[in-house]
Amino acid sequence: MTADEAPRTRPVTLEDVAQVAGVSRATVSRVINGAQTVDPALRTSVEQAVAATGYVPNRAARSLVTRRADSIALVVSEREQRAVSGPFVGRMFTDPHFGRIVGGLLDVLRPAGIQLLLMLADDDASRSQLVSFLRQGHVDGVVLLSSHADDPLPELLTRTGLPTVLAGRPTRSAAPIAYVDVDQQAGARLAAEHLVGLGRRRIATLSGPLDMPAGQDRLTGFRTAMAALGEPDVVAVEGDFTQAGGAEAMKRLLAEHPAIDGVFIASDLMALGALPVLYREGRRVPEDVAVVGFDDSSAALACDPQLTTVRQPVEEMAAEMAGLLLRRLGEAGRSTPSAVFHPTLVLRQSA
Amino acid sequence: MTADEAPRTRPVTLEDVAQVAGVSRATVSRVINGAQTVDPALRTSVEQAVAATGYVPNRAARSLVTRRADSIALVVSEREQRAVSGPFVGRMFTDPHFGRIVGGLLDVLRPAGIQLLLMLADDDASRSQLVSFLRQGHVDGVVLLSSHADDPLPELLTRTGLPTVLAGRPTRSAAPIAYVDVDQQAGARLAAEHLVGLGRRRIATLSGPLDMPAGQDRLTGFRTAMAALGEPDVVAVEGDFTQAGGAEAMKRLLAEHPAIDGVFIASDLMALGALPVLYREGRRVPEDVAVVGFDDSSAALACDPQLTTVRQPVEEMAAEMAGLLLRRLGEAGRSTPSAVFHPTLVLRQSA
DNA sequence: GCTGACCGAGAGAGCGCTCTCTCCACAGTC
DNA sequence: GACTGTGGAGAGAGCGCTCTCTCGGTCAGC
Known part of the structure; x- marks a missing residue:
């Protein structure tokens, strides 16, 4: 060589x-x-x-004169929740979603010779440090992964003027900020149609947190679709997108509505927690209760039986985020088109 | 502000x-x-x-003169296996381990003002591109996450002279290269002692791939410990550290040795696949068969019943990798001390 | 045959920083 | 009083690159 x-x-x-x-x-x-x-x-x-x-x-010499960094930041924004002992590890990093997004981003960025910088923001101090770092032009663009609804970062990033793209629709659409998302409502409709098509009549849902866009949209979409199918009164119990939260929500649902025969659970991870609760209460899946999840994450395969679920094409969505950013680098001051992907239903054993 | x-x-x-x-x-x-x-x-x-x-x-101006990049690369080395369609997503990125490592690294790197660059190598072309990128001093050090045994990257990186640290003991310890690992054999011993202490007498193991150090060490450690406990002939079936591989290995084990009452499964993910096989064959866990896993990953909690497992302190290990690198940056040309962490047994319901 | 347009290559400035070298002021020594 | 020593600040070079400006050469047009 x-x-x-x-x-x-x-x-x-x-x-x-x-x-x-x-x-x-x-x-x-x-x-x-x-x-x-x-x-x-x-x-x-x-x-x-x-x-x-x-x-x-030599990248340094080049960026010094071009004022481009040839790198973009992947900012992971976590709610402040430092563990009492041991190093901090955010929810986001342990979520399989995260890895899939990274893979999708690199797939586009690598051929373009652009480096991916991993940055974490979890409190006011780290946020302002992050913003001042970004302001100085150390990166050309930002992909923001935000795990919570009241995150000030989308707003802060918009004000820096840096090309930014969000993973998922922002909560407050005050500032015009680009995002890439899946059509959550359409996904929920797929679940509704499948459950009804199976002949289930007492259908409920375990929703995500209603202060998060994904949580809202999946519930709204499900209710709308069910109403269109002649079922206007769908019981919903709010969960928090975690496994433990799924188990807890299922307990509440069964306590109040023991007769259900179908349930749309707004994330696979929640389903993973909810299924054992069903078994403990003597219900078989799918015979007694049909279950449809959302995400098509690895959790869907970890379920027993494997989960019928709404798939969002995470890798393609991540690739689109990178592409969107790259295009904006080319033509500065462009508008901010967002992209919404179509979900599909993946049929497995649970419904 | x-x-x-x-x-x-x-x-x-x-x-x-x-x-x-x-x-x-x-x-x-x-x-x-x-x-x-x-x-x-x-x-x-x-x-x-x-x-x-x-x-x-301005980082660029500074690095131009100091010849330091104030960043380190996290290199994820995957076996070449590009999917036939859609973007490529490596095994590593979807492994919850990955996120925990990133978290641990950032925990040390952020206070030091050092950026983390994410890089992927999955074929000869990308490897040589990677190496030439690194040679030019764009980063000050490298953390290598390698998912396969016959990876040429440890060797290549050593030759660049860049401070490098491996996650896990390298296969060929030809070149003196620093690594951070858990004491795999001690972990396996914890599992052996626990199972024997439970009174189990027909104990087998589902090992990891025997061409990987972690796979070898866990098996060797388990056999050695069992021999010391008076059980020199432990049945072992080789798995591949995946969920599907765990299911398959468990099928083979049950077919050949239906009478087992305890099993050490060398990764939680394999256990996640193996448990449903046990149920299908009519065994209860832990009543009929006690199961001990390894990793204490999220998969351990996803299991039903939750898995008793050997915990490796991934975040602390990652932090140590970062620290080791930082120390070597300070004093160039230092020797390469490795670090080995102690595992602990986490008791849950499966054993 | 001369002018002007045009195209390709070189000269040189300068991006923002660090770091050596120089210089100055002051204190101490003989 | 002249000299040396010392601590602290400024001047200036230069890191490796890009990019504008300039210039030489070629060719079409009158």
């Missing part, structure tokens, strides 16, 4: 390449950056010199 | 601060970098000027 020739003592610079190729630094720079106004013969000899020297551009 | 005064049109530079404070650029630089040879009065006025202007140093 020719790159081995690059001595670690003094890295190869543009100047070195220029000398080897017998041209000026500027010409090498043109070749590296793909300028069209270069004589093909010179281009070839420059390319050979680059290969021979194992040259790789 | 004073930082609001920083105009996005032209960021505040050292020069600006110097002018406001009535000193030279060099003096401001000294204050920023905490040099001791500054008159207290000047220091104060510089600090005020920094606050007033909302100055934040």
Whole structure:
């Protein structure tokens, strides 16, 4: 491999390449950056010199003059909840969703030569540190993963003027901010239609937290769809998108409405918690109670029986977030188009 | 917030601060970098000027001259296995482990003002691109998460001379490379002692892949401990650390040894797959078969009943990786001490 | 054959910072 | 009083790159 020739003592610079190729630094720079106004013969000899020297551009020097960082920040915004002992680990990082998003982002960013910076914000101090870091142009754009409804970060980021895209519809749509989301209501409708199509008549739902857009939308969508199917009065119990919350919500549901024969649970993780509660109460799934989840996360496969669930194409959505950002970098000051993806129903054993 | 005064049109530079404070650029630089040879009065006025202007140093300019990047790379090395359709998402990213590691790393890196770059390597092309990127000094150190045994990356990274630390003992310990790991054998011993202490006598194990250090060590440790407890002939069936692999391994185990009353499953994820197989074969857990897992991952809680499992302190281990790297940055050319953490047994319902 | 347009390549400034070197002021020594 | 020593501040170079400006050369048009 020719790159081995690059001595670690003094890295190869543009100047070195220029000398080897017998041209000026500027010409090498043109070749590296793909300028069209270069004589093909010179281009070839420059390319050979680059290969021979194992040259790789120095990012720092480049960003110093271009004022671009060639990197975007993945900001994970957590509610402040530092553990009493041991290092802090947010909910987001342990959520399988997170990894899928990272994968989808890198899939677009890597070919574009853009680095992904991982940043965490979980209290006022870290937030203001984050914002001042971002203001100084250390990154070209921001992908924000926010886990809670009353997050000031979308607002703060908008004010920095940095291209920003949110994962999921923001709570307060005050500031015009781009987001990528799945059509939550359509997903809930898929669940409703499937349960009704199965002949279930006493259908309830375990919703997500109603202060989160995803929680609201899935409930609204489900109720609307059920009403359209002739079932205007759907019982809903609020959960919190966690496994424990799912178990607790299912207990409440069964206590108040023991006769249900179908339930739409607004996240797979909640379903994972809710299923054992059903068994303990002597219900079989899907024979006695049909269950439809939401997300098609790994939790859906961990359930027994495996969960019929509404799939959101997380990886594609993440790729779209990256793409959206990249396009905005190209044309500064563009408007902020959002993207909404279509969910699909994945049929497994639970309904 | 004073930082609001920083105009996005032209960021505040050292020069600006110097002018406001009535000193030279060099003096401001000294204050920023905490040099001791500054008159207290000047220091104060510089600090005020920094606050007033909302100055934040330009990283690119700084790295250009210091030749430090103030960032470390988190390299995720995956076996090449691009999906036939849709974006690629590696196993590592969807593993809850990954998020815990990120959390632990950030916990140390953030206070030190060091950024975390996320990089992915999954084939020869991306590997050589990665290595040449790293060679050029774009990062100060590397944390490597490798998911497979025959990974050439540890070797490649060592040759770059960059401070590197591995998550988990490397397969080939040819090159002296630092790593952070849990004492796998001690963990397996905890499982063995617990199962035997429960009075179980027909104990088997579902091991991890035997071409991976973690797989080997857990099996060796379990067998050694069982032998010491008077049970030299432990049946072992090899799994692959996945949920599906766990189910498959358990089927084979039951087919060949239906009389078992205790089993050590070398990862929680495999246990998650194995438990339903036990139920389908009419065994109760823990009454008929006691089950001990390994990892104390979220999968342990997802199991029904919840899993008694060997806990490895992932977050602390990640923090140690970051700390180890930071220390090596300070004193270049240091030796490479590794760190091995002690596992503990977490008692839940499955054993 | 001369002028002007045009195209490709080089010269050189300068991005914001660090760091060495120089210089100044003051104190101490003979 | 001249000299040396010392601590603290400023001047200035230069990190590696991009990009504008300039300039030389070629060619079409009159």
